[in-house]
Amino acid sequence: MPVEWILVIIVGGIAGWLASMVMNRDASMGIFWNIIVGVIGALVGKFVLGLLNVGGGDNWLLWFISALLGAIILLGIINLVQRGRVR
Numbered sequence: 524m525p526v527e528w529i530l531v532i533i534v535g536g537i538a539g540w541l542a543s544m545v546m547n548r549d550a551s552m553g554i555f556w557n558i559i560v561g562v563i564g565a566l567v568g569k570f571v572l573g574l575l576n577v578g579g580g581d582n583w584l585l586w587f588i589s590a591l592l593g594a595i596i597l598l599g600i601i602n603l604v605q606r607g608r609v610r
Contacts, residue, residue, distance in 0.1 A: 528543050534561070534587055535565055536554060536558040536561055537551075538591045538593075539557035539558055539559070539560035542591055542597075543560065548602075550596055562597060564590050564593030565589060566596050568592050568593030571589070571596075
């Protein structure tokens with residue numbers, strides 16, 4: 524069980540970092556916020572995939588892609604709230 528959480532943190536951190544680079548927010552975020560955005564993004568991505576009836580189970584590649592897409596969506600929402608527009 525602890526190994527799974529370590530993998531979640533690592534994959535979430537990478538997904539959050541890539542999303543912050545895509546959304547041009549990398550300079551304003553540190554590793555902690557990259558991990559947080561990646562993990563929350565994974566939850567958002569899993570929710571969206573559930574709405575589309577796309578299951579993944581233990582498929583880490585699908586989980587990573589959903590985490591990346593969810594993190595991008597989350598950063599887009601944050602941009603809207605902070606600046607009133609999406610970059």
